[in-house]
Each structure stands twice: as C-alpha cells, then as structure tokens.
Amino acid sequence: MNTRSRVRAGAVAVVFALLAAGCTGGGAGGGGVQGTPGAAGLRDPMFPKLGNGGYDVSHYALTLSYDPASGRLDGRAEITARATQDLSAFNLDLDGLTVRGATVDGAPAAVNRAGNELTLRPRDDIDAGKRFVATVTYTGVPKTITDSDGSEEGWLKTADGAVAVGEPTGSMAWFPGNHHPSDKASYDITVTVPAGLQAVSNGVLSSERKSADGRTTTSVWHAAEPMASYLATLAIGHFDTSTTTATLGRAKVPVLTAADPSVAAKSAALRAKIPEILDWEQQNFGPYPFAAAGAIVERDGDLGYALETQGRPIFPASSFEEGTLVHELAHQWYGDSVTPASWKDIWLNEGFATYGEWLYEEDFQHTPAQKNFEKAFANDDAWAFPPAAPTSSEDLFSAPVYQRGAMVLHKIRQKVGDDVFYEILSGWPAKHRYGTATTEDFTKYAESVAGEDLSDVWKVWLYGDEKPDKP
Numbered sequence: 234m235n236t237r238s239r240v241r242a243g244a245v246a247v248v249f250a251l252l253a254a255g256c257t258g259g260g261a262g263g264g265g266v267q268g269t270p271g272a273a274g275l276r277d278p279m280f281p282k283l284g285n286g287g288y289d290v291s292h293y294a295l296t297l298s299y300d301p302a303s304g305r306l307d308g309r310a311e312i313t314a315r316a317t318q319d320l321s322a323f324n325l326d327l328d329g330l331t332v333r334g335a336t337v338d339g340a341p342a343a344v345n346r347a348g349n350e351l352t353l354r355p356r357d358d359i360d361a362g363k364r365f366v367a368t369v370t371y372t373g374v375p376k377t378i379t380d381s382d383g384s385e386e387g388w389l390k391t392a393d394g395a396v397a398v399g400e401p402t403g404s405m406a407w408f409p410g411n412h413h414p415s416d417k418a419s420y421d422i423t424v425t426v427p428a429g430l431q432a433v434s435n436g437v438l439s440s441e442r443k444s445a446d447g448r449t450t451t452s453v454w455h456a457a458e459p460m461a462s463y464l465a466t467l468a469i470g471h472f473d474t475s476t477t478t479a480t481l482g483r484a485k486v487p488v489l490t491a492a493d494p495s496v497a498a499k500s501a502a503l504r505a506k507i508p509e510i511l512d513w514e515q516q517n518f519g520p521y522p523f524a525a526a527g528a529i530v531e532r533d534g535d536l537g538y539a540l541e542t543q544g545r546p547i548f549p550a551s552s553f554e555e556g557t558l559v560h561e562l563a564h565q566w567y568g569d570s571v572t573p574a575s576w577k578d579i580w581l582n583e584g585f586a587t588y589g590e591w592l593y594e595e596d597f598q599h600t601p602a603q604k605n606f607e608k609a610f611a612n613d614d615a616w617a618f619p620p621a622a623p624t625s626s627e628d629l630f631s632a633p634v635y636q637r638g639a640m641v642l643h644k645i646r647q648k649v650g651d652d653v654f655y656e657i658l659s660g661w662p663a664k665h666r667y668g669t670a671t672t673e674d675f676t677k678y679a680e681s682v683a684g685e686d687l688s689d690v691w692k693v694w695l696y697g698d699e700k701p702d703k704p
C-alpha cells in the first residue's frame with residue numbers, strides 16, 4: 234500500500250469512528266454503546282431495595298472458608314450473569330462483611346459501597362444481552378439479621394460452627410448477589426472448614442477432601458436446578474449423616490440427611506421416613522423437582538424455625554416432627570420449584586405447604602381437610618389481612634398467609650371437586666417448574682384448569698377484608 238492511500242484509509246476510519254460515536258451518543262467501552270447503571274432495587278412491595286436491575290444471574294460459584302474459632306468467613310463469589318440492558322455499572326446486595334476487590338470478565342472493577350448496596354463499575358460497559366462474569370472477594374464476621382417480626386436469619390453461630398438461612402433477606406449476609414426471589418440461578422458452593430468439621434449445603438455433594446497438610450476439609454456442593462438465593466443454606470459443625478435413595482415414580486433421588494450428634498438418634502426414625510413422604514407428595518404434587526433430597530437437623534437454639542432450603546430443608550430439633558417435615562418437603566414444589574415473583578405472593582408458598590399438611594392428615598391421620606379448614610376459619614388471627622395482600626414485612630409469616638392461604642385452596646377444592654383440584658395442585662408446579670409466578674398467574678391458571686370463573690373464591694377468601702359469616 235502506498236503512502237497516499239494509507240492516509241486516505243486512515244481518514245475513512247476516523248470518519249467511521251465519528252459516525253459511530255455520533256449514533257450512540259459517544260459511548261465508552263467495548264461495545265461502543267453508552268450504558269447506564271442497573272437499578273439498585275427491584276421495587277418489591279415489601280422490600281423495595283432488594284435485588285437489582287439490569288442483569289439476570291444464571292450461576293453462583295461460592296468459594297468459602299470458615300473458621301469457627303474467630304467466626305471469620307473468607308469468601309469469593311463468582312457470579313455469571315447476562316446483561317438485560319447496556320450497563321455502565323450494576324449493584325449486588327451484601328449486608329456486612331468487607332469487600333476486598335472485584336472483577337468483571339477478568340478485569341478489575343471499581344467497587345462502591347453504600348449500606349447493603351455494592352456497586353461494581355466495570356472498566357468497559359457491558360452490552361445488553363451479553364454474558365459476563367463478576368467476582369467479588371470478601372471477608373469478615375457475617376451478621377445475624379433480626380427481621381421486623383423479631384425472627385433471626387442470615388448467619389447464625391452455633392456451638393460448633395454456624396448455619397446460614399436466608400428467608401426473606403438473610404442470604405446477603407454471607408454472599409453478594411441479586412437477592413430477590415425473582416432471579417434464580419444454579420449454585421456451586423465450595424466450603425473449607427477445619428478438619429473434623431463438616432459443611433452441609435444444598436444439592437449433591439460432588440467432592441469432599443482433606444487438604445495435603447490435613448488441617449482442613451473442603452466440600453463441594455452442586456445445586457443444578459435454579460434456586461432463589463433465600464433457599465441457599467450452609468450448616469457447619471459436627472454431623473451424623475445418613476444416605477439412602479428415594480424411588481419417586483421413575484426417578485431415583487439420593488437422600489442425604491445430616492443431624493447434629495446430640496439430636497441424631499431421636500431424629501433418625503423421621504429422617505428415614507423422608508423417601509416415603511416424598512413419594513406421597515410426588516403422587517399428589519407431581520414429579521419431585523430436584524436431583525437431591527434430604528434434611529438438616531440442628532439443635533434447638535441454633536435457629537428459630539424450620540426453613541424449606543432447596544433440596545435439603547433445615548430444622549431446629551423440636552420442629553423436626555412429621556407435620557413440619559411434610560410442610561417443608563411440600564415447599565420443594567411450592568416455593569422452591571415455583572417461587573413467588575415478589576414477597577407479597579408468599580401465600581403461594583405457605584398456603585400450599587399448609588394445605589399439604591392438611592392433605593397428609595386426611596390421608597394418614599383420619600382428619601379430613603374440612604376439619605382443619607373449620608379450625609382455621611375459627612382462628613381470629615387468620616383474618617387480620619387477606620393472604621394475597623400482606624401490608625408489611627412483619628405480616629409475611631403470620632396466620633393469614635398460612636391458615637387463610639390454605640383456606641383459599643380448600644374453597645377451590647369444594648367448588649371444583651377432587652379430580653380438578655388435584656389437577657390444579659400438580660399442574661401448577663409443572664407449569665412454572667424452576668420459575669417464578671404471581672398470585673394472578675395462579676388465579677388465572679386455576680380458572681383455566683377448572684374451566685369456570687372462580688372470582689367468588691378470590692374476592693372473599695384471597696382478597697377480602699371481611700370474615701364471611703360462615704365457613
């Protein structure tokens with residue numbers, strides 16, 4: 234190429250560059266499109282700042298190391314996500330802990346912290362639709378969070394370790410992420426603890442090995458199916474574990490239970506019953522949604538309530554009784570596989586899991602659901618507000634959500650009959666398997682299966698302020 238034409242080619246390139254800049258408003262970054270910051274919250278009616286806009290997480294790889302003596306957690310979160318807009322920056326939720334650094338696609342990212350909002354500004358903007366990987370390294374003594382209803386969640390220290398539970402907002406106490414139920418992702422949770430202790434989490438244990446110097450043990454847990462972050466759990470301590478296989482229809486599902494040694498013997502018989510209960514549930518609710526099952530049983534005082542952590546619900550020993558086990562396992566379909574799109578839809582979890590208990594009592598304990606319905610109807614606490622309209626975060630786990638939520642299902646059953654009712658019960662988690670859904674999605678779905686208008690049920694039982702004269 235001669236000098237003259239080289240100059241001309243250069244000039245053409247400059248013109249193109251100027252045109253490109255003009256078209257996009259002078260964008261920075263790789264894609265040449267001007268990005269804007271993702272929203273700092275998803276405007277959840279109960280928790281407006283929970284979650285973040287502008288991206289959708291597909292996978293969390295958490296690498297954690299915990300020292301029970303000092304209470305210190307060292308973590309690295311690798312978050313694989315897709316941008317849903319041109320992004321100049323985006324937020325992650327994190328409560329407490331100290332961030333040491335962050336990268337996006339391997340390049341250092343600027344980090345800003347304002348309370349529970351962590352802002353990562355990548356060197357280059359991220360184009361809408363593009364997949365990216367963000368890493369955050371962090372350290373500190375994780376917090377226990379006290380909710381507005383007085384219950385404790387987040388990171389709870391125990392005599393020999395810790396447990397992590399996250400409903401509704403506690404998961405941000407142990408890893409940064411998009412902590413809203415509407416953004417579900419798969420997880421790999423790798424945990425290193427002093428030798429002699431164990432770390433139990435969600436999904437399948439894919440490896441467990443001692444370090445070369447014998448001082449630590451590292452466990453890798455793989456949860457393949459989409460999971461809301463509030464359903465992630467981690468229990469560190471001494472455990473008696475036991476494994477078996479549940480035959481659930483055509484599926485064989487590994488069942489791993491872990492119990493604190495002090496409660497292992499007295500929880501053993503009920504732990505052994507998990508395959509049977511899951512079998513009854515899959516006959517009524519449809520195929521079991523996950524590759525692993527089980528339970529974690531801790532001492533009383535280690536945590537305040539049972540939680541339906543995905544694949545492997547967690548219990549304080551005194552809550553580990555048949556009804557609550559049926560309830561937490563029912564959540565695997567209602568809550569874990571189909572997850573509420575927002576926290577005000579929580580009755581889709583609790584109403585269904587409670588009705589699961591009523592059905593179990595009907596089939597095994599000679600108590601017709603009608604009896605439980607009448608009992609719930611007579612409970613004045615259940616009428617404080619309509620189940621589909623909790624007014625504050627204090628309401629989320631109270632009687633109207635559980636009892637009146639279950640009453641809604643019983644009214645549908647009375648109206649459509651058992652055949653159609655069971656079709657709705659099993660069809661709902663099939664339709665939204667691994668997804669999220671709203672109350673409206675449910676009412677529309679129930680009507681479409683029933684082939685009739687059910688607005689009387691919704692008006693009075695789901696949304697109504699007044700208690701009807703009779704059940």
Ligand code: TRP
Nearest residue numbers: 384400401538539540541561630
């Ligand atoms: N969702 C749990 C269950 O019903 C219980 C739960 C979570 C809870 N957070 C709570 C109960 C706060 C009371 C208070 O299985």
Ligand code: ZN
Nearest residue numbers: 560582583586
């Ligand atoms: Zn529940």
